[in-house]
Amino acid sequence: MSELLLDRVADDVVTALETGRPPAGEHSRLYEDLGFDSLMLIELVDRLQERRPALGELPLPDMVGGMADIGSLTDLLRTAATAQPQPAPGMEAEGNAA
Amino acid sequence: MTTAPGASAVLPAPSVPAEPLQVTPQGPWHTVRRELAERGSVVVFARLQDWLSDFPSDLPPATSTATGAEFGAGMGAGGDSALPALLGRDWQRFTQMTNDDVRGRFLASRLLLKYAAAAVLEARPADIDLAYKPGGRPYLRGCDQVDISLSHTADLLVVGITRRGWIGVDAELSSRQLRGSAVERQICTPYETQLLARTHQQARNAALVRLWTLKEAYSKAIGQGLRFRFTEFGFAPGARRVQVLRPDGTPGSGDEWSFCTWSVAGRYTVSLALVDLGFDDAVDVAARTMLDEAMADALLRQPQNTRWTAQREVRDPL
Numbered sequence: 001m002s003e004l005l006l007d008r009v010a011d012d013v014v015t016a017l018e019t020g021r022p023p024a025g026e027h028s029r030l031y032e033d034l035g036f037d038s039l040m041l042i043e044l045v046d047r048l049q050e051r052r053p054a055l056g057e058l059p060l061p062d063m064v065g066g067m068a069d070i071g072s073l074t075d076l077l078r079t080a081a082t083a084q085p086q087p088a089p090g091m092e093a094e095g096n097a098a
Numbered sequence: 099m100t101t102a103p104g105a106s107a108v109l110p111a112p113s114v115p116a117e118p119l120q121v122t123p124q125g126p127w128h129t130v131r132r133e134l135a136e137r138g139s140v141v142v143f144a145r146l147q148d149w150l151s152d153f154p155s156d157l158p159p160a161t162s163t164a165t166g167a168e169f170g171a172g173m174g175a176g177g178d179s180a181l182p183a184l185l186g187r188d189w190q191r192f193t194q195m196t197n198d199d200v201r202g203r204f205l206a207s208r209l210l211l212k213y214a215a216a217a218v219l220e221a222r223p224a225d226i227d228l229a230y231k232p233g234g235r236p237y238l239r240g241c242d243q244v245d246i247s248l249s250h251t252a253d254l255l256v257v258g259i260t261r262r263g264w265i266g267v268d269a270e271l272s273s274r275q276l277r278g279s280a281v282e283r284q285i286c287t288p289y290e291t292q293l294l295a296r297t298h299q300q301a302r303n304a305a306l307v308r309l310w311t312l313k314e315a316y317s318k319a320i321g322q323g324l325r326f327r328f329t330e331f332g333f334a335p336g337a338r339r340v341q342v343l344r345p346d347g348t349p350g351s352g353d354e355w356s357f358c359t360w361s362v363a364g365r366y367t368v369s370l371a372l373v374d375l376g377f378d379d380a381v382d383v384a385a386r387t388m389l390d391e392a393m394a395d396a397l398l399r400q401p402q403n404t405r406w407t408a409q410r411e412v413r414d415p416l
Contacts, residue, residue: 032195037251038314038324039274039281046280060284064324 002040009070010047016074017052026071041067055081114356114372115139118256122148127217134218139260139372141267142214143362146253149206183224184212207250214257215246220384235321243377247318254366263375266319268311269368272361276306285310287332289347294335305335308359311369316342319371
């Protein structure tokens with residue numbers, strides 16, 4: 001059950017990042033509405049890093065204050081993405097091929 | 099629900115509490131009070147259902163737009179539910195929770211915490227002012243000499259109380275699968291990873307669950323929670339003496355810290371972190387003793403007209 005939930009939330013956030021649109025369940029709160037616990041937050045961040053490597057390292061301590069709901073998490077990641085140094089074209093191509 | 103045999107405890111230092119005590123709304127609160135008086139700290143645990151059974155099972159689900167007043171009015175005849183008074187500043191947050199499991203654990207854990215605090219402070223549960231620091235750490239407003247910590251998972255609730263300094267507790271299902279997960283990669287120091295690699299496969303998940311609960315307990319005790327990087331401090335899985343270690347395995351804390359891990363009810367791992375800050379002089383932590391007169395009068399006013407408080411006082415005079 002929690003695996004399905006983790007996958008769904010990770011998919012919704014990644015889709016929102018890719019499309020620039022608000023995520024599905026934007027106002028769903030991770031704890032109060034979806035029942036996330038601390039271990040699930042760690043798993044979620046790991047899934048996001050895995051599915052969207054361009055986000056770079058996502059340390060949970062830096063993120064936990066901005067993970068109240070799916071919308072705020074998406075906003076946080078959008079900000080993180082713009083703050084990441086842009087890779088050189090060759091690096092990006094290599095990254096896509098790997 | 100019983101605590102596992104003492105052999106499951108991991109070398110409790112003399113200053114840490116005895117094994118966790120199981121409590122229901124009926125007590126035994128005198129034992130909790132005595133434990134705190136004698137040892138300076140106490141850990142209690144409870145079964146979720148024991149703390150929800152006095153409330154209607156058909157509590158209407160809250161909506162994100164419901165206010166506390168609306169919810170309270172819908173709960174009981176005439177809107178005279180005892181819950182708003184009992185939950186205090188947590189009431190509004192409770193009413194806005196939409197997940198039934200989360201709501202149940204939130205409610206039961208706050209009730210347990212308030213009853214336990216009321217027992218040691220010799221006050222009424224509804225008069226306990228549970229507040230939160232900016233990072234979310236709970237504390238008893240107006241009673242700085244007593245520190246508290248709270249954890250809940252599945253159908254287990256755990257509360258730690260100390261008058262020695264700071265306390266952190268954490269509970270997790272012993273069967274929770276952490277081995278090979280993101281958690282294993284993201285919480286372990288290099289030293290822990292090295293030691294875990296030498297651990298037998300079957301024991302590795304148990305070691306990880308213990309590590310996780312120790313780290314959570316420590317991080318809660320210092321008021322950091324998940325804002326603390328779990329890869330920057332650690333413990334030695336399987337070590338006889340539990341102490342905080344730096345990432346390379348060298349000692350990172352002194353003798354003022356005590357740690358303990360218990361197996362509770364045969365299916366939960368519960369860890370405690372406790373730092374002795376020398377607050378032990380105040381053996382009498384009753385609210386009237388600790389507070390100035392005006393504050394005590396304000397907090398310990400005449401019983402509120404709530405069915406919950408009245409029922410509890412009849413059944414369990416503190």
